[in-house]
Amino acid sequence: MSIDARxxxxxPDSFAFTRENEAEIKRxxxxxPKGRQASAVMPLLDLAQRQHDNWxxxxxxxxxxxxxxxxxxxxxxxxxxxxxxxxKPVGKYFxxxxxxxxxxxxxxxxxxRCIKDRYGISSGETSECGRFTLLEVECLGACVNAxxxxxxxDFYEDLDYASTGALLDSLEADEPLPVGSVxxxxxxxxxxxxTSLAALKPAE
Amino acid sequence: xxxxxxxxxxVEVEDGSTVLHACEEAGVEVPRFCYxxxxxxxxxxxxxxxxxxxxxxxxxxxxxxxxxxxxxxxDTDRVKKAREGVMExxxxxxxxxxxxxxxxGECDLQDQAMGYGFDSSRYEENKRAVEDKHMGPLxxxxxxxxxxxxxxxxxxxxxxxVPELGAIGRGENMEITTYLEKTLASELSANVIDLCxxxxxxxxxxxxxxxxxxxxxxxxxxxxxxxxSNIRVDAxxxxxxxxxxxxxxxxxxxxISDKTRYAIDGLxxxxxxxxxxxxxxxxxxxxxxxxxxATIAAKLKKAKPNAVxxxxxxxxxxxxxxxxxxxxDKLGSASIDCRQDGAKIGGVRAGYLFNSTIAGIDEADAxxxxxxxxxxxxxxxxxRIRRNWLATxxxxxxxxxxMDLTYDAEQLxxxxxxxxxxxxxxxxxxxxLKRAKKPMIIIGMGALARADGAAMLGQAREIAEAYxxxxxxxxxxxxxxxxxxxxxxxxLGLTPGRGGLDVAAMYKAADAGKLDLVxxxxxxxxxxxxxxxxxxxxxxxxxxxxxxVADVILPGAAYTEKDGIYLNTEGRVQYAARAAFPPGxxxxxxxxxRALAGHMGINLGFDSLAELREEMFELAPHFAEQDExxxxxxxxxxxxTKIASAPVATAHETFYMTCPVSxxxxxxxxxxxxxxxxxxxxxxx
Numbered sequence: 001m002s003i004d005a006r007x008x009x010x011x012p013d014s015f016a017f018t019r020e021n022e023a024e025i026k027r028x029x030x031x032x033p034k035g036r037q038a039s040a041v042m043p044l045l046d047l048a049q050r051q052h053d054n055w056x057x058x059x060x061x062x063x064x065x066x067x068x069x070x071x072x073x074x075x076x077x078x079x080x081x082x083x084x085x086x087x088k089p090v091g092k093y094f095x096x097x098x099x100x101x102x103x104x105x106x107x108x109x110x111x112x113r114c115i116k117d118r119y120g121i122s123s124g125e126t127s128e129c130g131r132f133t134l135l136e137v138e139c140l141g142a143c144v145n146a147x148x149x150x151x152x153x154d155f156y157e158d159l160d161y162a163s164t165g166a167l168l169d170s171l172e173a174d175e176p177l178p179v180g181s182v183x184x185x186x187x188x189x190x191x192x193x194x195t196s197l198a199a200l201k202p203a204e
Numbered sequence: 205x206x207x208x209x210x211x212x213x214x215v216e217v218e219d220g221s222t223v224l225h226a227c228e229e230a231g232v233e234v235p236r237f238c239y240x241x242x243x244x245x246x247x248x249x250x251x252x253x254x255x256x257x258x259x260x261x262x263x264x265x266x267x268x269x270x271x272x273x274x275x276x277x278x279d280t281d282r283v284k285k286a287r288e289g290v291m292e293x294x295x296x297x298x299x300x301x302x303x304x305x306x307x308x309g310e311c312d313l314q315d316q317a318m319g320y321g322f323d324s325s326r327y328e329e330n331k332r333a334v335e336d337k338h339m340g341p342l343x344x345x346x347x348x349x350x351x352x353x354x355x356x357x358x359x360x361x362x363x364x365x366v367p368e369l370g371a372i373g374r375g376e377n378m379e380i381t382t383y384l385e386k387t388l389a390s391e392l393s394a395n396v397i398d399l400c401x402x403x404x405x406x407x408x409x410x411x412x413x414x415x416x417x418x419x420x421x422x423x424x425x426x427x428x429x430x431x432x433s434n435i436r437v438d439a440x441x442x443x444x445x446x447x448x449x450x451x452x453x454x455x456x457x458x459x460i461s462d463k464t465r466y467a468i469d470g471l472x473x474x475x476x477x478x479x480x481x482x483x484x485x486x487x488x489x490x491x492x493x494x495x496x497x498a499t500i501a502a503k504l505k506k507a508k509p510n511a512v513x514x515x516x517x518x519x520x521x522x523x524x525x526x527x528x529x530x531x532x533d534k535l536g537s538a539s540i541d542c543r544q545d546g547a548k549i550g551g552v553r554a555g556y557l558f559n560s561t562i563a564g565i566d567e568a569d570a571x572x573x574x575x576x577x578x579x580x581x582x583x584x585x586x587x588r589i590r591r592n593w594l595a596t597x598x599x600x601x602x603x604x605x606x607m608d609l610t611y612d613a614e615q616l617x618x619x620x621x622x623x624x625x626x627x628x629x630x631x632x633x634x635x636x637l638k639r640a641k642k643p644m645i646i647i648g649m650g651a652l653a654r655a656d657g658a659a660m661l662g663q664a665r666e667i668a669e670a671y672x673x674x675x676x677x678x679x680x681x682x683x684x685x686x687x688x689x690x691x692x693x694x695x696l697g698l699t700p701g702r703g704g705l706d707v708a709a710m711y712k713a714a715d716a717g718k719l720d721l722v723x724x725x726x727x728x729x730x731x732x733x734x735x736x737x738x739x740x741x742x743x744x745x746x747x748x749x750x751x752x753v754a755d756v757i758l759p760g761a762a763y764t765e766k767d768g769i770y771l772n773t774e775g776r777v778q779y780a781a782r783a784a785f786p787p788g789x790x791x792x793x794x795x796x797x798r799a800l801a802g803h804m805g806i807n808l809g810f811d812s813l814a815e816l817r818e819e820m821f822e823l824a825p826h827f828a829e830q831d832e833x834x835x836x837x838x839x840x841x842x843x844x845t846k847i848a849s850a851p852v853a854t855a856h857e858t859f860y861m862t863c864p865v866s867x868x869x870x871x872x873x874x875x876x877x878x879x880x881x882x883x884x885x886x887x888x889x
Contacts, residue, residue, distance in 0.1 A: 076370060080374070081373070
């Protein structure tokens with residue numbers, strides 16, 4: 001997707017961090033040696049995104065640049081490098097679907113198809129109801145339970161066409177399923193149950 | 205000093221060198237796109253792959269430090285194949301638009317594709333589409349051609365000191381842009397065009413006007429400022445098409461300022477292409493050379509010697525100044541002045557030279573700037589100060605208005621009291637100067653071109669002496685000129701002699717009606733209106749301030765249209781060569797003076813440029829030593845009079861329009877407007 005398409009056309013006129021976040025920024029910046037405050041750019045972008053409806057307006061980028069004594073373009077470079085930073089509004093449920101090889105081998109295409117069938121959206125688009133935004137992303141780092149769909153901050157694992165539908169149902173009802181594998185397996189244990197050290201199953 | 209073997213040749217390289225340096229040392233050419241000598245190492249184009257013994261795969265030679273005993277091969281099949289692979293990847297998204305690309309014929313990618321490219325592409329998908337970016341009136345962009353070497357980004361951040369360019373997005377979606385597509389606000393911005401190894405960033409004013417192979421290339425010297433940047437003037441027929449930098453490590457390295465590069469379209473506009481005489485109706489009418497000379501000769505014959513005055517401009521070559529000086533000597537007038545801004549300099553050479561030399565900036569460890577904005581007055585020199593500051597964080601103090609120099613500089617104040625406080629050690633900056641081993645002072649025309657300039661100069665000299673600015677081999681006392689002609693003029697003695705008038709006295713004499721004739725040799729930075737009542741001869745190339753008040757206009761040649769000698773602010777002697785012919789009936793300036801002298805029956809003692817130069821070398825032998833700087837002996841200069849309370853200013857407010865050529869340039873006008881528009885937008889926010 002071109003950069004222009006990734007940045008919102010309608011930008012707010014101003015942005016300011018809340019008082020709690022200002023205190024948090026102080027704490028974060030203090031973690032880095034003097035003169036290296038630019039290292040705090042990613043946590044600050046994250047704070048801005050969380051504070052501002054899950055997307056970062058340009059005014060926030062300029063504010064962060066000023067706070068960290070960086071050039072504005074340097075902050076924008078970071079914000080555009082990572083797919084986790086949204087530069088335009090997204091739905092209440094921001095779906096990041098992993099389609100990298102392990103997920104793809106384990107059927108991420110079905111997961112994607114389910115989303116497309118329901119809302120008619122492809123990567124980078126928001127559903128008509130405005131509540132769901134889909135983004136195809138690179139490896140989410142949970143290949144053992146592939147395929148993965150990240151909903152806002154949470155991972156849903158072992159998805160197929162039907163279970164993706166069930167997950168979306170629960171999101172539409174604003175009663176999300178429990179986080180983790182939708183098949184109910186614990187952590188990353190074998191899908192067919194424990195095959196070794198079965199006797200040492202941890203106590204519930 | 206590690207020793208390496210490259211293709212069987214043993215080489216020894218400096219500590220901290222890379223494998224690429226070692227290859228160059230061994231005379232082996234290594235293709236590269238992202239690597240550049242004067243920028244930090246990025247290592248992202250992968251074109252410079254070489255084989256290293258015991259390495260499992262080819263290594264990027266630009267980023268691999270040279271180590272003792274390394275065995276490097278660049279001629280193996282694996283290297284060739286690896287480079288061909290890199291080239292294929294680079295070409296996947298690169299459009300096949302060489303026939304309509306301005307970089308064609310001087311394109312690194314084109315050249316290297318001849319060595320490492322395939323004859324056809326295996327890539328059948330769509331090439332990536334990228335929107336072009338706006339980067340101001342100088343840089344034209346075609347971003348589909350970009351190969352993401354990031355040279356431009358590194359240049360803007362490191363050398364120019366304006367971190368406005370960046371690479372946003374990543375992978376296939378990476379794009380080079382300025383923040384919100386603002387104009388790149390640097391006086392050195394157009395150097396990114398030279399740096400771009402492909403046709404992504406090309407020259408906007410030069411777009412689609414010429415191909416490199418149809419241009420005549422002439423080595424010359426720039427006159428837009430007093431740095432004396434070495435340039436190459438590319439002309440087609442009689443038209444100068446473009447100006448490019450020429451390498452000179454001691455002066456401009458390989459950069460030039462935007463004004464140097466782009467003011468040249470001013471050479472085509474508002475030119476004086478025939479003689480004019482002001483008629484009885486007060487209007488200038490075209491005339492022949494003979495008529496013009498006759499009019500001047502009649503005036504000169506009636507005039508009293510010292511009531512005939514001359515002012516030479518900021519861009520004159522040494523020869524034309526020398527010719528005028530010789531003529532005035534013969535006329536018996538001592539009223540000649542090359543300091544049209546009224547700068548109180550001259551006499552002791554050390555008092556008007558950039559004594560440390562420009563390369564000496566690299567050694568300085570503290571800097572005091574008085575009445576100068578080097579970023580505007582000498583952009584390339586300012587980049588050198590910035591480089592030193594980046595490496596050493598040397599303290600920089602400014603006596604003058606607040607300014608953004610692209611490095612941290614402490615504004616100490618802007619009046620006489622500030623200077624006095626530095627001299628008696630009361631200023632905080634005094635301690636920093638004291639600690640420095642090679643302190644440097646740069647004093648500009650903002651301090652010297654005022655009524656109390658001599659006192660300023662004297663005060664600066666005292667500070668220099670008090671803080672060891674002049675010690676042993678080190679002389680860090682530097683005058684930064686704004687006029688390319690100034691040092692040559694002073695060296696040739698174009699200052700009023702006994703009974704002669706300086707510029708200020710000429711104004712007064714003109715007001716009182718006591719001036720019979722004033723000769724302006726391309727002098728336009730004067731209060732021309734004050735010569736309204738005086739008979740004025742304007743010899744020059746542009747219809748600027750001087751020509752408006754002229755009674756006789758003698759059309760001369762601009763700097764690209766004559767062979768000439770220029771001395772830069774260091775006193776470096778540089779020879780410029782003619783790249784094009786002056787328009788219409790305009791002539792090289794020394795020949796005009798020679799012709800007038802002939803008309804009046806005066807023998808100037810030379811009939812050719814060679815003879816003129818011989819005469820000139822007798823007066824100033826160092827002019828014969830091309831590219832040499834003759835060091836000046838330290839002596840007493842300046843005065844001890846009182847400094848007025850007026851704040852110290854700088855010579856120019858803005859960078860772009862400072863001389864007749866740049867004022868006539870449309871491109872410079874666009875730059876100025878873009879700058880003002882961006883400033884207005886910032887102010888509105």
